[in-house]
Amino acid sequence: MTMNSNKLRQLVYDLRHQPVVTWITLTGTALSVFLMMTVISMEQLYTMPFAPESNRPRLLFGQNMEVGFIGSQGSSSSALGYSPAEKLYRRLPGVEMEAMFQIESQNAEAEGSTGRPYEVKCRRVDHNFWKIYDHTLLEGRYFDSIECAAGTRMAVISQEMARNLFNNENVIGFEVLVGYVPYKVVGVVKNTSALARQASGDIFLPMSQATASSYQHGMLGNVSVVMLLEDGADKEKIRNEVKARYATLATELADQGMVPIYHEQPYDVGTVSRGGYGSNNSPDDSGYKRERMITYLILLLLPAINLSSMLHSRIRRRVSEFGIRRAFGCTRARLMGDIISENFVVTVLGALVGWLCSLVFLMSYSGLYQNGWGDIIGDTPALTMLLDWRLLLMLLGVCFILNIISASLPAWLASRVNTVEAINGRHTK
Amino acid sequence: MSIISLKEVSKLYRTKEIETMALENINLDIEEGEFVSIMGPSGCGKSTLLNIMGLLDSASSGSVDILDCNVGKLGDSASARFRNANLGFVFQSFHLIPSLNVAANVELPLVYRSGVSAAERRRMVQEVLERLGMSHRIKHLPTQLSGGQCQRVAIARAIVGKPKIVLADEPTGNLDSRMGAEVMSLLHRLNKEDGTTVVMVTHNEEQARQTDRIIRFFDGHIVS
Ligand SMILES: Nc1ncnc2c1ncn2[C@@H]1O[C@H](COP(=O)(O)OP(=O)(O)O)[C@@H](O)[C@H]1O
Ligand SMILES: [Mg+2]
Numbered sequence: 001m002t003m004n005s006n007k008l009r010q011l012v013y014d015l016r017h018q019p020v021v022t023w024i025t026l027t028g029t030a031l032s033v034f035l036m037m038t039v040i041s042m043e044q045l046y047t048m049p050f051a052p053e054s055n056r057p058r059l060l061f062g063q064n065m066e067v068g069f070i071g072s073q074g075s076s077s078s079a080l081g082y083s084p085a086e087k088l089y090r091r092l093p094g095v096e097m098e099a100m101f102q103i104e105s106q107n108a109e110a111e112g113s114t115g116r117p118y119e120v121k122c123r124r125v126d127h128n129f130w131k132i133y134d135h136t137l138l139e140g141r142y143f144d145s146i147e148c149a150a151g152t153r154m155a156v157i158s159q160e161m162a163r164n165l166f167n168n169e170n171v172i173g174f175e176v177l178v179g180y181v182p183y184k185v186v187g188v189v190k191n192t193s194a195l196a197r198q199a200s201g202d203i204f205l206p207m208s209q210a211t212a213s214s215y216q217h218g219m220l221g222n223v224s225v226v227m228l229l230e231d232g233a234d235k236e237k238i239r240n241e242v243k244a245r246y247a248t249l250a251t252e253l254a255d256q257g258m259v260p261i262y263h264e265q266p267y268d269v270g271t272v273s274r275g276g277y278g279s280n281n282s283p284d285d286s287g288y289k290r291e292r293m294i295t296y297l298i299l300l301l302l303p304a305i306n307l308s309s310m311l312h313s314r315i316r317r318r319v320s321e322f323g324i325r326r327a328f329g330c331t332r333a334r335l336m337g338d339i340i341s342e343n344f345v346v347t348v349l350g351a352l353v354g355w356l357c358s359l360v361f362l363m364s365y366s367g368l369y370q371n372g373w374g375d376i377i378g379d380t381p382a383l384t385m386l387l388d389w390r391l392l393l394m395l396l397g398v399c400f401i402l403n404i405i406s407a408s409l410p411a412w413l414a415s416r417v418n419t420v421e422a423i424n425g426r427h428t429k
Numbered sequence: 430m431s432i433i434s435l436k437e438v439s440k441l442y443r444t445k446e447i448e449t450m451a452l453e454n455i456n457l458d459i460e461e462g463e464f465v466s467i468m469g470p471s472g473c474g475k476s477t478l479l480n481i482m483g484l485l486d487s488a489s490s491g492s493v494d495i496l497d498c499n500v501g502k503l504g505d506s507a508s509a510r511f512r513n514a515n516l517g518f519v520f521q522s523f524h525l526i527p528s529l530n531v532a533a534n535v536e537l538p539l540v541y542r543s544g545v546s547a548a549e550r551r552r553m554v555q556e557v558l559e560r561l562g563m564s565h566r567i568k569h570l571p572t573q574l575s576g577g578q579c580q581r582v583a584i585a586r587a588i589v590g591k592p593k594i595v596l597a598d599e600p601t602g603n604l605d606s607r608m609g610a611e612v613m614s615l616l617h618r619l620n621k622e623d624g625t626t627v628v629m630v631t632h633n634e635e636q637a638r639q640t641d642r643i644i645r646f647f648d649g650h651i652v653s
Contacts, residue, residue, distance in 0.1 A: 006529060010533075331541075
């Protein structure tokens with residue numbers, strides 16, 4: 001299975017003399033790897049840690065709430081009201097701190113001193129949000145717990161918004177209108193990638209009992225909870241505690257004819273980012289995994305079938321050579337091994353092209369909300385991820401599997417041809 | 430004991446339409462160091478005989494002993510090893526590998542032999558090409574060579590591993606008479622200098638007369 005310079009030279013000769021087949025083989029492999037890398041990368045981008053979401057592996061989310069009505073089939077669900085959020089998720093054992101915040105940013109219209117209105121992504125967050133997530137503060141400060149609780153009208157905005165709204169970077173103390181309500185700018189943070197699903201935003205406003213929205217007797221609202229776990233905390237234990245608190249809440253609510261319906265909360269970052277469930281049902285993680293496996297399988301099998309027939313026609317014109325090799329002492333097994341290993345090189349070549357494509361694609365995808373190439377090279381999560389040795393190792397694994405699937409049959413057929421017929425260039429199969 | 434010994438060897442080709450008895454109860458002994466030529470009209474089974482002696486094909490019945498080994502019983506890898514160690518092949522249409530240069534073509538049998546280092550392979554290739562007067566073409570591709578040169582490279586490939594037996598199926602069939610004579614003298618040198626046993630199929634009476642023994646074939650039988 002070794003590759004020496006002769007084999008490599010022969011491979012290049014072989015590829016150059018069948019340009020069409022070579023191109024189809026290479027683009028086929030590249031396309032397959034590109035698709036697979038993109039799917040995997042998207043998945044990875046949901047869960048890998050990067051600023052400002054460097055704590056992702058240690059986070060759990062109390063995302064939403066469903067309340068049922070006793071004596072009726074109906075129920076109502078959305079993010080939580082402030083007080084049930086506190087009751088269910090405040091000071092859980094194994095949790096270092098928790099923050100109340102809007103897990104999804106909201107579109108709003110903002111206006112600064114330039115007088116030009118901008119459509120912005122706005123998010124209400126409390127003081128702990130700034131501790132759990134690691135934004136980079138460029139100017140000023142974040143709001144503290146007292147200001148938060150008081151519902152003070154202050155805002156932390158992104159660098160880009162400072163430029164857009166004020167044409168200026170020294171904007172501390174300036175007033176920004178968000179939905180026609182004035183807020184005082186107290187801090188400016190560095191822009192964040194839109195891939196930071198839970199922490200990115202243009203404008204951050206204080207979240208508290210006073211500012212949270214509330215309906216359904218305060219049960220529902222716009223509050224979600226993010227919890228930063230202590231090192232080595234047991235997620236199952238925390239879930240069980242939350243479940244117990246649901247039961248307590250249920251007895252409290254019974255008087256009002258309501259019952260909170262438990263949906264396996266709190267979730268980890270992968271579950272939240274993948275979505276695919278509503279506020280009134282439980283995420284189906286095993287179903288999701290099954291779906292993913294089928295996707296990967298299809299992404300592997302379709303091109304493998306194609307590549308297989310490509311390889312078959314590539315080696316057809318070499319039957320005579322294989323016959324000669326057999327005559328001079330090459331065993332069937334060795335012949336098969338040589339064909340497969342040779343094809344592996346082609347697969348890796350195609351995979352490299354596909355990998356480069358996904359690199360370019362993901363860089364432009366995650367480069368949203370980035371300014372200039374400096375930023376992109378510096379801390380684009382996609383780049384860090386695609387250069388990760390584990391991913392590269394996996395890519396090599398994918399090539400290997402793709403190669404085994406596509407090359408085995410043609411190689412076996414080639415090794416089975418009768419030696420004499422092979423030498424004379426006849427192939428019965 | 431003969432170096433090649435065939436007893437009651439038959440070969441039956443079966444296709445959907447017809448059955449062809451290519452060899453019928455052949456008994457043949459070839460001694461070590463002999464230069465034997467096989468003659469006969471086209472389709473009489475000469476190549477079939479050579480292929481069976483070369484372990485490239487198997488007999489339908491009968492026994493084949495080469496170097497005191499009953500080769501009919503060998504499995505794929507054992508027979509590959511046996512060919513590699515003891516047999517060299519020369520074909521009418523050379524059958525060089527077009528994508529490999531002269532050195533790599535000649536090296537082929539050594540690649541499949543265990544325990545030969547790359548340096549040693551290079552040395553052996555160099556040596557055999559010098560012997561056959563082809564060392565100045567070592568980097569050429571087969572397409573850059575004349576027919577006679579191709580056949581010389583093919584002979585180099587056949588003997589680089591120092592086999593006991595060389596099987597040549599119409600080695601001069603594709604060459605003009607001058608080049609044919611050159612190839613014949615190479616085979617004779619090989620036979621004289623190294624004591625290699627040569628079995629050659631030919632249509633050329635004059636070439637055949639220069640060998641130790643002529644075996645005449647007709648329709649699957651030895652006639653003389
Ligand atoms: N693979 C095969 N399948 C069927 N018949 C074959 C095959 N190879 C050879 N034959 C037949 O066997 C006979 C002997 O062929 P061959 O040994 O090639 O003859 P020669 O080399 O003397 O010209 C011929 O009639 C030929 O048609
Ligand atoms: Mg013949």
